[in-house]
Amino acid sequence: MIGFSLYSILAAVLGLFAYRTLHQVTARLATVGTATDVTATFIEDIDVLLARAGLLILLSMLTILILGTIVNIKLAKSISDPIRHLEEVTNKVAAGDLSKRIDIQGSGEIASLGVSFNRMQERLVDTMKFLELANEKLRENRAKLVESEKLATLGRFSAGVAHEINNPLAIINEKAGLMKDYLNMTGDFSNKEKFLNMIDAISNSVVRCSTITHRILGFARKTDITPETINLNNLLEEVLGFIEKDILYKSIRLEKNLHKDLPEFVSDKIHLQQVFLNIIKNAVDAVEEGGLIRISTSVKNDNTIQATVTDNGHGISSDALKNIFEPFFTTKEKGKGTGLGLSITYGIIKQLGGNISVQSEPNRGTTFTIDIPV
Amino acid sequence: MSAAKVVIVDDEVEFASTLSERLTLRNYDAKAVYCAEDAFTIARKDQPDVVLLDMKMPGMSGTEICGIIKQFNPAIQVIMLTGESGSEILPEIAEEDVFDYVMKPVDIEELTRKIDSALKKAAALKQMDEHGSR
Numbered sequence: 100m101i102g103f104s105l106y107s108i109l110a111a112v113l114g115l116f117a118y119r120t121l122h123q124v125t126a127r128l129a130t131v132g133t134a135t136d137v138t139a140t141f142i143e144d145i146d147v148l149l150a151r152a153g154l155l156i157l158l159s160m161l162t163i164l165i166l167g168t169i170v171n172i173k174l175a176k177s178i179s180d181p182i183r184h185l186e187e188v189t190n191k192v193a194a195g196d197l198s199k200r201i202d203i204q205g206s207g208e209i210a211s212l213g214v215s216f217n218r219m220q221e222r223l224v225d226t227m228k229f230l231e232l233a234n235e236k237l238r239e240n241r242a243k244l245v246e247s248e249k250l251a252t253l254g255r256f257s258a259g260v261a262h263e264i265n266n267p268l269a270i271i272n273e274k275a276g277l278m279k280d281y282l283n284m285t286g287d288f289s290n291k292e293k294f295l296n297m298i299d300a301i302s303n304s305v306v307r308c309s310t311i312t313h314r315i316l317g318f319a320r321k322t323d324i325t326p327e328t329i330n331l332n333n334l335l336e337e338v339l340g341f342i343e344k345d346i347l348y349k350s351i352r353l354e355k356n357l358h359k360d361l362p363e364f365v366s367d368k369i370h371l372q373q374v375f376l377n378i379i380k381n382a383v384d385a386v387e388e389g390g391l392i393r394i395s396t397s398v399k400n401d402n403t404i405q406a407t408v409t410d411n412g413h414g415i416s417s418d419a420l421k422n423i424f425e426p427f428f429t430t431k432e433k434g435k436g437t438g439l440g441l442s443i444t445y446g447i448i449k450q451l452g453g454n455i456s457v458q459s460e461p462n463r464g465t466t467f468t469i470d471i472p473v
Numbered sequence: 474m475s476a477a478k479v480v481i482v483d484d485e486v487e488f489a490s491t492l493s494e495r496l497t498l499r500n501y502d503a504k505a506v507y508c509a510e511d512a513f514t515i516a517r518k519d520q521p522d523v524v525l526l527d528m529k530m531p532g533m534s535g536t537e538i539c540g541i542i543k544q545f546n547p548a549i550q551v552i553m554l555t556g557e558s559g560s561e562i563l564p565e566i567a568e569e570d571v572f573d574y575v576m577k578p579v580d581i582e583e584l585t586r587k588i589d590s591a592l593k594k595a596a597a598l599k600q601m602d603e604h605g606s607r
Contacts, residue, residue: 262529265556265577266485272578273491280498309578316557 115160121153181209185216197224246449261315268308275301314443326365331396331404331471332357334368338375339394345383349390356395361404364473370447371471374455377440378408378467385412385465404473409466415459423457476502477592478519482512482538483527483554492525492579499585509533516542521549523591525575525584528555539569548598550591554579 125146181204191199200220201213279298282291335357339346346353382392391411399405415423415430422428424445448455452472459465479501483489489505496503504519506512509530516524524542528535539551553574572591575584 262556266488269577269579270485270487270491273488273495276581277491277495277498280495284498305578309576313557313576 118153118156118160121149121156125149178209181213185209185213188216192220192223197227243449243452257315261312265309265312265316268305268312272302272305272309275305314440327368328363329366329368329371330363331361331371331406334371335375335394335396335406338372338379341372341376342380342383345380346392349383349386349388351383351386352389352391354391354393356393358396358398358404361396361398362473364404364471366451366471370451374444374447374469375406375408377444378469381440382408382410382412382465382467385414386410387412399470402472403470406469406471407466408469409464411464414461414463414465415457416461420457420459424455476500477523477588478521479503479523479525479588480512480515480519480521481505481525482507482509482530483525484508484530485527488577495581496585496588499581501588509538512538513541513545516545516549520546522595523550523552523572523588525552525554525588528553528557536569536571539571543570548595548602550595552584552587552591 185201188199188201197220200217203210203213203217275298279295279302282294282298285291335355339353379392379394386392393409394406395409396404396406419428419430424441426442428442445455448469448471454470456468457465458468479496481489481493481496481503483492483505484507486505486507489507493503493505504515504521506515509532512524512526515521524539526535526538526542530538535553535555539553542549542551547570550572551570553571554577555574556577572594573587575587
């Protein structure tokens with residue numbers, strides 16, 4: 100741009116010199132003008148021609164100046180506009196708007212600067228995304244840690260309570276039982292039947308309470324993890340062994356779809372047994388006589404193996420599904436379920452770093468999916 | 474044949490004494506003791522057939538008491554009384570020679586059924602022993 104300005108000024112100066120030289124020639128010719136008539140006319144002609152040439156030079160000088168200025172202004176604009184755009188975008192990015200990008204025009208140095216800027220911008224966005232993700236993960240892990248610590252504390256606390264309640268319950272049960280024993284040995288008296296019924300009600304209530312205390316005591320034992328090598332397929336077979344009788348009794352069809360080369364992993368065996376015992380027991384309770392339960396294991400990815408337990412039982416309503424892992428939530432009849440099974444299951448799976456989810460459709464069946472880290 | 478000797482070991486006095494009375498009503502020769510030391514004395518002197526052992530005794534766990542009783546007389550059959558369910562305590566009692574377990578609060582039918590099968594096993598062991606010593 101500066102080069103072009105210098106060039107037009109130089110042209111103007113040169114033009115000026117040419118004009119002055121011509122003017123001097125005309126003046127000199129005027130002094131010899133008187134010699135002869137012929138030469139005089141000739142000289143006059145030359146004089147006119149020279150004056151015209153001078154004017155032409157002046158005009159061309161002016162044109163060069165004007166054109167030069169216009170070209171200069173255009174050129175300056177073509178450079179300053181992208182720079183201003185660059186500045187604008189930089190300011191916006193600095194203010195935190197990472198979505199802004201440079202509009203690339205042409206192919207010069209400024210354009211390649213814009214391309215670099217945009218590339219840097221992409222990298223920045225990627226890094227930000229990565230950091231956000233890492234931060235999220237960190238927060239999640241911290242929550243998990245807090246959760247498992249809470250669970251352990253809750254476990255110890257409720258175990259103490261459950262133990263303290265279970266012993267007097269056992270006494271109530273024995274006393275009521277002994278009362279019944281004596282009543283049965285005694286001859287008929289007024290209200291005997293009534294007494295017997297009341298004793299039965301006491302005994303039944305004891306059973307209801309003890310289902311809860313037993314569950315809590317079982318749960319509490321499981322707040323400490325004892326790691327051992329586990330083959331999930333073997334573990335499932337063991338669990339099925341525990342409830343073989345229930346499955347036979349209800350003539351349930353059991354389909355096993357166990358992945359042959361399941362990687363072994365280190366985890367707490369008793370915990371996992373409890374998890375699958377709870378889920379399979381629920382499936383057994385959910386199906387009608389002759390119902391179907393399908394148990395499968397698979398490798399989800401390098402870090403996770405998956406187990407699913409599917410039944411074709413009565414299913415769970417979407418309302419109940421929302422609360423399914425809440426403690427003391429149950430859809431079973433009063434006295435049939437404690438509402439602790441799945442919440443304990445959920446707690447255990449989370450503590451092991453796994454995941455549990457449930458899909459269900461009323462009257463169609465339910466599927467529990469459990470992911471276990473290996 | 475004399476009544477089968479059953480000893481209940483539990484620090485909950487009301488529980489153990491009442492259960493003992495109920496077993497007596499069902500024609501067992503039942504006795505209750507409330508601490509580990511008394512359990513050892515009675516195991517040595519009375520030669521019980523079956524011992525019902527609380528899993529959680531003060532100072533000593535049921536499985537430890539079981540191990541000591543078995544040293545006095547391996548023929549004594551031990552049934553554990555526990556507040557926890559099967560899958561949880563199975564690994565623990567599997568280490569000792571425990572015949573079976575019953576959950577507290579106790580279902581008396583279940584308990585007598587298990588005592589009877591424990592008695593059968595004790596009788597079978599005794600017979601084998603007699604054959605062996607002859």
